[in-house]
Amino acid sequence: MIAINYQRKELPSKLMKIGVLLLGLGFILALLGYAIDHERAAFNGVILLMFVMSVGLGSLFLIGLEYLVGADWSVPFRRIMEILAIVVFAVPVFSLPLFANLHSLFHWTHIEDVLKDPILKNKMPYLNEMFFSIRSTAAFVLMFLFWWLLAGRSFGQDYAPTGNFRKVTIRISALFMPIFAIVLTFMAVDWLMSLEPHWFSTIFGVYYFAGTFSVALAVITLFAIYLNENGYLGEGIGGDHYYNFGALLFAFTNFWAYIAFSQFLLIWYANLPEETFWYLHRWEGSWAVISVGIIIIHFIVPYAVLLPQPAKSDPKRLKFIAWWLVFAHFYDLYWLVMPTYSASGAVFGWMELYPVLIALGTILILFYTFAKNKNLLPIGDPKLPKGINFHL
Amino acid sequence: MSIEVLKEPSVIEGKPTFVEIDEQISSPIDKSPNIKYLIALGITSTMLLIGVISIGATFFYGIGLWGNNNPVGWAFDIINFVFWVGIGHAGTLISAILFLFRQKWRTGIARFAEGMTIFAVMTAALFPLIHVGRPWLAGYLFPYPNQHHLWVNFTSPLLWDVFAVSTYFTVSFVFWYIGLIPDFATLRDRAKSGVKKVIYSILSLGWRFSNRHWHNYEMIYLILAGFATPLVLSVHTIVSFDFAVSIMPGWHTTIFPPYFVAGAVFSGFAMVQNVLIIIRKIFNFEHIITLDTLEKMNKIMLATGSMVGYAYGMEFFIAWYSGSQFESFVFINRAFGPYAWAYWIMVSCNVVFPQLFWFKKIRRNIPIMFVIAVLVNVGMWFERFVIIVTSLAHDFMPSSWAYYKPTLVDFGILIGSSGLFFTLLLLFIKAMPVISIAEVKAVLDGAQPHHHTHNGGRNGK
């Protein structure tokens, strides 16, 4: 028997206040945006949708991964992931204004043009509003279902543990993985890749996955460190756990760069006009600066900051780089989405702030609300003491 | 509050002592080869001899002895190259990546896997060498200063392969050797005969087991593991670039890099698992190379096999989505054209059979897992066959289409490459410790001091 020292503390209400402030401000900007220029607001809405989907689905993936590989060190943080994953319920809400603006977003909704274009006509069985809506709806339903199966069931274990919980959840995780792969890929294809419907890339789903993993892990790291530093996670969690967060963030920064570079190099090298135009759009005018910027922001800076051994377990540096990666993911989505809206150069104004404000506000509000009256450690998990006493 | 802790199985079963570890691991080296070993060596040497004759004939008479034709200019030569490089990747994954993830179960198999990597890369490196028309002039392929200002084409993926594979070989060799130094020193101190003592003294460089040295040794191990990880990913990525940077339908697709890497790990683990099952039985290493280890390897095969399956699916979907006639044709042709037999072998061996590993009973059943791993290797060989041959045989212009048939010399070289690989492996088993003595001792129960502080080692809260 190993004793663990945990006393439940309620999260401070200022978390909710900040969340409401951010969400409120963002909501006003969004309303104004849709009123003034609904096309631009809709494009920003795509960024918002895909960011929140990354955080929610990414958290579910990390939970499933933990069960499948039998990791010990992350068990204390699993409850944070389970609470964070609740944001999948906000995803359909953010998709509603987009469904109302499909014609502004997607060229393939312009049927007369599609019928004249043999390539787009060929894609019609897939790229049509009906099937598109069905796919998204199915994805949302699956997200809810797996939230319950992977995360929701775990809360009851705190006080009434069932003997075979872990075994069953491992099986659920195994089932979840292929479904996750398909849902994530097709949501990325539908909402991001089909913005330029002539373009295609088989690695696109993997690219969105790399960003999803990074940002989900970054948000979890932020919650974990802030909560731990303020005594919400009991005693025993420290540098060795942080090291694993740092190492994984470092590894997936590398992975993102690898996938992004692979996609770019192959298209650049073969030089086929039917593929290169997508990158050429992102080299037009000031987009070139943004494109060079993404290498620096999403790869070079996190790489350099996280490279030294001690940096990976230093909470200050981890918090900094986790925030950095959150904004890097917004930047990545901006670079994916906005060139379709504004081909001649990057546009950035007050409207581009609303996805950030709404996303961060929503995460804070949902986390705070859902964490009420819940333990922040999965105290019913038999692996928890080993997780807390984890040493490298 | 207090919670009952789950008991986790020991990495090494049976609680052997340090001296027993020394003896068990050194025993294949100390003992003379027995008849079973000699028969095995005889078989692999025969296979190698077949390869030597086939390659000799190729050098003498030229590449015309192979089945390569127009338009299938790449066939068995490149299929075998990619196959063997892929096999090598499991070794580095086990030693480097599992080390970075602090997976102790790698200890029993890391040394062996690293050795397999080196032998697989040596075997693979043969193929680019022999598939040029005049291999004795291969030195011209290196960027040496010359009066004509002639340089290699640094933008060609074939040259990137040269750098990638030679770097991979060098770094893997160095990683393997560094791991061997303490073991050579242990063998030096156990050696009775003068010759063996001299050899092990030289090979161990005079290692003294000093903790001042161990401190830096652990750091270099971490650094090498940290470099070997992106290196191994980069090697098969660059191999995939050989195909993906072209404009050939079926080749030019952005998912090739991670798809090839996942496939390499997949086939590599299958080969490692097969060889380990044989080794643990013959040399009584079952308590070190445990069933738990084998089960974990099967799980990794399941995961990487699923990634390969995902890639197949994405290629298929995008081939339709892209609207490119040529791309769609290639995929339909793969499944229903003249090479459909190869395609369905590939799909069943890579996607269907490994799904059996979802079931714990099968994951822990040695004969069945052995067979599945053999099928995986067959399937992965056929995957490279399907990718290379079907795309080349039926590319853009129907007037250029031609069917490819391998010749006996092609098969001879394939057999020879397996012969080389297994012969080197058998020699390795008799000459060096196939399990890392020092690492195994370090993970035995009771080998490390008990922790008296929370989170010693790194900066805490």
Add this chain to the structure above:
Amino acid sequence: MENKIIYGVTGIFDTPDEIISAAKQVKSSGFERFDVHSPYPIHGMPKAMRLGASPLGYFALVFGLTGAFAAFALMTYLMGYDYPLIISGKPFIPIPAFIPVTFEVTVLLASVGTVLAMLFLLFKLPNNSHPLHDTDYMKKVSSNKFGVCIEAKDEKFNEAEVIEFLKSIGAKDIEVIYYDNEALNFKVNIFEWKFVAFLVVSALVVSGATYIVLNKLMFAPPFNWMMEQHRLDAQVESKFFGKGNFSMRVAPAGTVSRNSNQFKFSGQPELADAKLINPLIPTEENLRKGMKKYDIYCSPCHGYYGIGDARLNGQFPNPPSLHSEKVRNWGDGHIFYVITEGQNSMPSYSSQLTNEEKWAIVLYVRALQRAMNAKEEDVK
């Protein structure tokens, strides 16, 4: 008995907990020159011995960055400046294509360099004549025991005190280790004749073998088989066509080239002037054709209006104006003759223009001449 020089005193421990505690006690007693030996690295020992962080990370960083820079600089120089070639339409310095090689060389140099630095600089290995080799102590710590060795070079060293101290912290099998005098007295002589002879012989063997392989063996059968091929090279006497015939045979008399415009009046401009008549009528279509061809082929030297004020002014001698009395008085055939055969600096345009196009140009030139020499009634 010779006087043996003492290296240090060693003691053996049985468990990892004991060795950690022993290390701490040795360090806190003020000893600096000591070491702990174990068959595998012990967790927490660097902290117990208060060793600093390993510097190898910095080595790796420096080697890695050097490799990256060197590879990128080499490729940039070789492909961008030394012998630039256009490959696949890419720029001479295609940065994305340089990334794979740069990455590989970075990893190679960082790994190999750090390992060599560690072995040679930090560990000072290979070294097989250290006093601890071949001792019972080494045999134990390389197998199943843990040991401490306090060196005589330490300031606080006193043989009897150290032995007492080790007994007091629980060490067993305490042994005093001496230097091997033979090893100590060994002097490295870099000009040792055996070594020099070895260098000379290997230099001769290597250079000889290289010379023979590259200059003799590569030209001997079977390696030279592709050097002699059965094709006919240029400028070589042909065995097939008989003596005196070269691979490029002389055309027999009366040979006419294909698609040739056989010009009947070659060398006879006056006859061309007299005999040739423009078959084309000055319709708008023909004049437009003529204008188009004139603008392409004639205007670079003659200018757009035939005045000779061309844009090649200075690079080629300007032709005389086409509006001179002389040219205006030429027949159409004479102009056709000049286009076909050339004259003075002007080359023949037969290879670029068909006969019909030439006649269209003649029409156009006539129109230009009329335009520059217009009479009042033309305007009506």
